[in-house]
Amino acid sequence: MEPLMGDTLAQMAVEVLTTADGRAKTALSRKHAATWFAARAANEPLEIGTAEPPLHPARPTQPELLNPRDVPRRKPGSEKGRLALLHAVAHIELNAVDLHWDMVARFSDVPFPIGFFDDWVRAADEESNHFNLMCDCLETHGSHYGALPAHAGMWRAAEDTAEDLMGRLAVVPMVLEARGLDVTPGMIEVFRKANDAQTVSALEVIYAEEVGHVAYGSKWFHFLCGRYELDPKDEFHRLVKHYFHSTLKPPFNEEKRAEAGLPPDFYWPLSDAEPPARG
Ligand SMILES: [Fe+2]
Numbered sequence: 001m002e003p004l005m006g007d008t009l010a011q012m013a014v015e016v017l018t019t020a021d022g023r024a025k026t027a028l029s030r031k032h033a034a035t036w037f038a039a040r041a042a043n044e045p046l047e048i049g050t051a052e053p054p055l056h057p058a059r060p061t062q063p064e065l066l067n068p069r070d071v072p073r074r075k076p077g078s079e080k081g082r083l084a085l086l087h088a089v090a091h092i093e094l095n096a097v098d099l100h101w102d103m104v105a106r107f108s109d110v111p112f113p114i115g116f117f118d119d120w121v122r123a124a125d126e127e128s129n130h131f132n133l134m135c136d137c138l139e140t141h142g143s144h145y146g147a148l149p150a151h152a153g154m155w156r157a158a159e160d161t162a163e164d165l166m167g168r169l170a171v172v173p174m175v176l177e178a179r180g181l182d183v184t185p186g187m188i189e190v191f192r193k194a195n196d197a198q199t200v201s202a203l204e205v206i207y208a209e210e211v212g213h214v215a216y217g218s219k220w221f222h223f224l225c226g227r228y229e230l231d232p233k234d235e236f237h238r239l240v241k242h243y244f245h246s247t248l249k250p251p252f253n254e255e256k257r258a259e260a261g262l263p264p265d266f267y268w269p270l271s272d273a274e275p276p277a278r279g
């Protein structure tokens with residue numbers, strides 16, 4: 001009998017992208033990440049290969065996806081508001097799983113050191129855990145992912161940058177995931193005040209690991225700027241203005257952004273506010 005040939009990394013990525021159910025998607029994502037890292041540890045890395053990722057990843061039938069302005073406003077002080085917040089974070093995490101596998105599959109023909117693939121597979125694995133953690137918290141409170149409507153626009157950044165890897169790196173990890181660093185401490189406070197220890201510790205895991213995802217974005221963005229002899233700050237400004245349809249909103253988490261390799265002169269000029277005066 002012919003030995004079974006293993007999947008390439010790009011094929012594994014497409015398998016995750018075309019799995020609709022959230023828990024099934026994250027289970028497959030974690031399994032593929034474990035396979036990738038086991039092969040790396042054995043010094044027998046899987047072939048990267050090429051594959052055709054779908055323009056839109058498969059999604060479960062629930063939640064209903066609404067235009068952002070039609071998603072009901074949440075009041076975080078109430079139990080219902082906190083559930084809506086958990087649901088929104090679960091939705092972001094599920095999109096993030098697909099965003100990282102899409103990065104692997106869509107740009108697998110761009111030559112990179114193997115560390116590029118290590119980083120995005122690790123990020124996808126962590127997002128899968130984040131989604132599962134948020135689902136566990138929702139279920140503790142008698143709810144589940146899919147019980148509430150969610151934003152339909154979450155995949156837009158991926159679609160807009162489907163042909164532009166540097167645009168993808170600028171907008172997804174360096175703008176959207178960096179925004180997560182700004183808002184997560186406030187969310188942790190909301191759940192701490194509600195004495196919800198399970199959610200506090202889940203959000204603390206997310207907060208710590210998201211610094212890494214922003215850092216991967218900054219690292220590979222700078223790598224490509226070096227390859228193409230571009231000024232990183234100017235190129236970042238150009239790409240964010242081109243692909244991101246809004247200004248960046250302070251307050252910024254300058255400490256965590258710095259830790260992730262995002263200096264203030266990258267993001268302050270893209271906001272509609274002045275940086276605070278320094279003594
Ligand atoms: Fe995450």
Ligand SMILES: [Fe+2]
Nearest residue numbers: 096177210213
């Ligand atoms: Fe992330």
